[in-house]
Amino acid sequence: GSTLQAAAAETGRYFGTAIAAGRLNDGTYTGIANREFNMITAENEMKMDATEPSQNQFSYGNGDRILSWAQQNGKRVRGHALAWHSQQPGWMQNMSGSALRSAMLNHVTQVATHYRGKIYAWDVVNEAFADGSSGGRRDSNLQRTGNDWIEAAFRAARAADPNAKLCYNDYNTDNWSHAKTQGVYTMVRDFKSRGVPIDCVGFQAHFNSGNPVPSNYDTTLRNFANLGVDVQITELDIEGSGSSQAQQYQGVVQACLSVARCTGITVWGVRDSDSWRASGTPLLFDGNGNKKAAYTSVLNQL
Numbered sequence: 549g550s551t552l553q554a555a556a557a558e559t560g561r562y563f564g565t566a567i568a569a570g571r572l573n574d575g576t577y578t579g580i581a582n583r584e585f586n587m588i589t590a591e592n593e594m595k596m597d598a599t600e601p602s603q604n605q606f607s608y609g610n611g612d613r614i615l616s617w618a619q620q621n622g623k624r625v626r627g628h629a630l631a632w633h634s635q636q637p638g639w640m641q642n643m644s645g646s647a648l649r650s651a652m653l654n655h656v657t658q659v660a661t662h663y664r665g666k667i668y669a670w671d672v673v674n675e676a677f678a679d680g681s682s683g684g685r686r687d688s689n690l691q692r693t694g695n696d697w698i699e700a701a702f703r704a705a706r707a708a709d710p711n712a713k714l715c716y717n718d719y720n721t722d723n724w725s726h727a728k729t730q731g732v733y734t735m736v737r738d739f740k741s742r743g744v745p746i747d748c749v750g751f752q753a754h755f756n757s758g759n760p761v762p763s764n765y766d767t768t769l770r771n772f773a774n775l776g777v778d779v780q781i782t783e784l785d786i787e788g789s790g791s792s793q794a795q796q797y798q799g800v801v802q803a804c805l806s807v808a809r810c811t812g813i814t815v816w817g818v819r820d821s822d823s824w825r826a827s828g829t830p831l832l833f834d835g836n837g838n839k840k841a842a843y844t845s846v847l848n849q850l
């Protein structure tokens with residue numbers, strides 16, 4: 549294939565990008581996105597603060613704009629994200645206990661119902677595990693409602709949209725030897741053994757020199773897949789430039805391709821100038837929309 553989406557499709561996979569509603573008027577941006585990618589994630593527009601700015605008053609304008617753009621161009625959509633400690637609306641941030649639990653479940657139900665039938669996979673819960681060596685849950689208002697908040701969110705999402713795949717999504721879970729990776733693995737194994745509805749695990753894959761692509765990435769992806777879930781690279785970006793960046797991108801693609809249930813890769817933005825990272829050049833296209841060495845290495849590896 550001569551584009552990322554065409555090359556990925558040759559092995560039955562997708563290649564996606566995050567899209568920002570505020571950039572849909574930029575023709576260079578939409579031109580590249582439409583040509584290269586066939587899976588779309590809303591960068592911010594389907595998050596809790598965007599979709600429920602006041603309690604029980606839902607706001608889908610920007611999320612729907614991204615969904616329509618994707619549908620008009622024949623692309624599928626990953627939903628991101630139903631429950632998360634970050635980017636919560638102000639009214640939710642100081643809630644606790646059963647009121648917060650109910651509000652969270654209502655949010656999951658309402659948003660998943662609004663998008664019912666239109667989402668390939670939802671990141672139902674994002675970033676619920678702690679960094680560091682504990683392997684345990686991250687402290688958050690949601691976690692303090694009880695350890696079962698994650699499975700409650702997954703059950704609510706399944707009831708609202710039975711055809712969407714339901715994913716757990718996190719970062720720093722790429723290296724098999726890290727405690728955080730093991731913590732998530734243990735949770736997914738437990739969910740599968742008890743019939744909690746989980747279909748996939750997303751690996752954000754935000755890499756930099758302090759957090760490089762691990763050499764055991766394929767092991768991590770394979771071990772998760774062997775639990776009976778799909779795995780996906782969901783927010784890929786890699787700080788750096790030139791051939792070293794290209795090589796790291798190639799390693800991520802290689803790891804995914806080596807695992808049958810690694811169903812797709814999404815990069816977290818189109819051009820370097822679209823990246824959420826304050827500085828640096830972590831994506832596949834430069835600020836002018838030109839293909840970088842990283843692009844070519846990804847295309848050749850697919």
Ligand code: XIL
Pocket residue numbers: 591592674752783824
């Ligand atoms: C980021 C967006 O890219 C930024 O525009 C926003 O200001 C903050 O969130 N992990 C995630 C994503 O799951 O939702 C985050 O996206 C990046 C880290």
